[in-house]
Amino acid sequence: MGTQQAVHDPPPPSARVQRKRGKRIQEILNAAAELFGERGYDAVSLEHVAERLDVTKGSLYYYFSSKDELGTAAIETLGDEWTARLERLLGQTPGTPGARLRALIHEHVGIAVHDHPAALRLFLVPREWPAEQRERIKGLRRRHDTLFRTLVEEGIASGEFTVTSIDTVLQCMHAAMSQAPIWCAELPAAARKKAVAEVADTLMALVRSAP
Amino acid sequence: MGTQQAVHDPPPPSARVQRKRGKRIQEILNAAAELFGERGYDAVSLEHVAERLDVTKGSLYYYFSSKDELGTAAIETLGDEWTARLERLLGQTPGTPGARLRALIHEHVGIAVHDHPAALRLFLVPREWPAEQRERIKGLRRRHDTLFRTLVEEGIASGEFTVTSIDTVLQCMHAAMSQAPIWCAELPAAARKKAVAEVADTLMALVRSAP
DNA sequence: ACAAAGTTTGACTCTGAGGTCAATATTTGG
DNA sequence: CCAAATATTGACCTCAGAGTCAAACTTTGT
Numbered sequence: 001m002g003t004q005q006a007v008h009d010p011p012p013p014s015a016r017v018q019r020k021r022g023k024r025i026q027e028i029l030n031a032a033a034e035l036f037g038e039r040g041y042d043a044v045s046l047e048h049v050a051e052r053l054d055v056t057k058g059s060l061y062y063y064f065s066s067k068d069e070l071g072t073a074a075i076e077t078l079g080d081e082w083t084a085r086l087e088r089l090l091g092q093t094p095g096t097p098g099a100r101l102r103a104l105i106h107e108h109v110g111i112a113v114h115d116h117p118a119a120l121r122l123f124l125v126p127r128e129w130p131a132e133q134r135e136r137i138k139g140l141r142r143r144h145d146t147l148f149r150t151l152v153e154e155g156i157a158s159g160e161f162t163v164t165s166i167d168t169v170l171q172c173m174h175a176a177m178s179q180a181p182i183w184c185a186e187l188p189a190a191a192r193k194k195a196v197a198e199v200a201d202t203l204m205a206l207v208r209s210a211p
Numbered sequence: 212m213g214t215q216q217a218v219h220d221p222p223p224p225s226a227r228v229q230r231k232r233g234k235r236i237q238e239i240l241n242a243a244a245e246l247f248g249e250r251g252y253d254a255v256s257l258e259h260v261a262e263r264l265d266v267t268k269g270s271l272y273y274y275f276s277s278k279d280e281l282g283t284a285a286i287e288t289l290g291d292e293w294t295a296r297l298e299r300l301l302g303q304t305p306g307t308p309g310a311r312l313r314a315l316i317h318e319h320v321g322i323a324v325h326d327h328p329a330a331l332r333l334f335l336v337p338r339e340w341p342a343e344q345r346e347r348i349k350g351l352r353r354r355h356d357t358l359f360r361t362l363v364e365e366g367i368a369s370g371e372f373t374v375t376s377i378d379t380v381l382q383c384m385h386a387a388m389s390q391a392p393i394w395c396a397e398l399p400a401a402a403r404k405k406a407v408a409e410v411a412d413t414l415m416a417l418v419r420s421a422p
Numbered sequence: 423a424c425a426a427a428g429t430t431t432g433a434c435t436c437t438g439a440g441g442t443c444a445a446t447a448t449t450t451g452g
Numbered sequence: 453c454c455a456a457a458t459a460t461t462g463a464c465c466t467c468a469g470a471g472t473c474a475a476a477c478t479t480t481g482t
Contacts, residue, residue: 013427013428017427017428020428021428021429024429055429055430055431056430056431056432057431057432058430058431058432058433059429059430059431062428062429062430
């Protein structure tokens with residue numbers, strides 16, 4: 001019982017191997033996030049994910065112990081990337097809360113419509129996730145919501161916005177933004193950019209209620 | 212080859228029997244509509260429907276040739292009842308387009324939140340229905356949307372409303388109303404009535420954009 | 423070069439849900 | 453009361469998709 005590890009019980013895997021494993025996991029998560037974003041969680045089977053990676057289903061179980069675990073991890077990846085894009089945008093968009101909020105909505109709907117048409121269903125349609133994964137999803141969503149909430153609160157503080165209820169406004173905004181990709185999918189591609197802008201304009205009305 | 216039916220091919224079932232069959236079909240549709248409204252289409256199996264009626268799955272196939280057929284028919288029942296309630300409300304709510312629209316939104320969200328928490332997903336989340344049933348669902352939704360569209364158009368004509376794009380406003384409104392039951396489900400029952408009213412107030416902002 | 427560790431495979435099981443159908447029970451009308 | 457029409461059953465089929473695992477293959481460190 002010296003300063004050495006107790007009788008080498010589990011020989012720890014080398015750092016290089018671990019990094020490699022981490023990379024592989026990221027590859028899997030990216031592929032899965034892409035698929036879930038395109039078609040939604042239930043519509044994507046593990047064979048689909050495996051096929052996109054040119055491996056077989058069995059391999060996935062070497063890294064993840066269930067579909068739900070892979071699912072939440074992948075959704076987390078997607079959500080992180082998404083939030084990062086929004087945060088970056090805010091970082092480089094100065095101006096009033098109104099201008100910034102509009103840009104944020106526009107970017108968010110844009111990402112949804114152009115890049116991840118089915119992704120938002122992952123957050124909208126409640127699934128009975130196992131408790132542990134539920135927490136992770138909630139956390140993701142909270143972080144994302146905070147971006148919008150903060151701006152709205154700033155706008156209210158500065159007198160630029162007026163609302164009946166912050167929570168309700170945020171929920172409505174969120175709902176409308178999440179639906180956008182679904183009905184935009186029916187529009188000809190050319191009309192989509194315009195539609196996204198209109199959604200942003202329209203939703204700005206939610207924070208400019210008459211007194 | 213007289214004026215009589217050609218050699219009595221299929222003896223037609225008596226009127227009474229037919230009425231009875233119709234009733235049974237309605238019972239099934241009601242049970243199914245209820246379940247679909249509570250838990251969503253995919254989450255409800257035919258055994259669930261059968262169980263609620265105290266029969267077995269097989270019986271359902273005596274009346275409907277597939278889950279999708281029963282599904283659309285049931286959704287139609289639900290939608291018809293729903294639209295009827297909204298139409299009735301409009302019939303007995305006089306006033307400006309603004310007042311009427313607010314009442315309509317309130318009623319619609321109220322029905323969703325209190326009576327059919329999962330029903331709206333049936334319309335929001337696109338399913339690949341067989342062509343024939345798709346038409347019926349579209350028709351339902353059109354009829355329903357018309358109620359809102361008409362009022363919005365009236366309000367615009369009278370100068371009471373201002374919008375960037377009618378379609379966009381309607382889509383956003385619809386999306387927010389449809390999500391409401393889902394997030395209201397997390398509220399304590401006591402808070403729901405208030406939440407419904409707030410949604411109605413908030414959404415009214417969508418038709419009062421600044422010029 | 424070679425053994426241990428790490429990775430992938432493919433064939434397998436299990437389950438839930440849609441759908442079928444011959445046999446059986448019930449209702450109807452003469 | 454009885455035969456034909458109508459309704460219901462329950463056992464069965466099929467299929468997709470989650471999950472398992474021993475065996476085979478590949479990489480790593482010495």
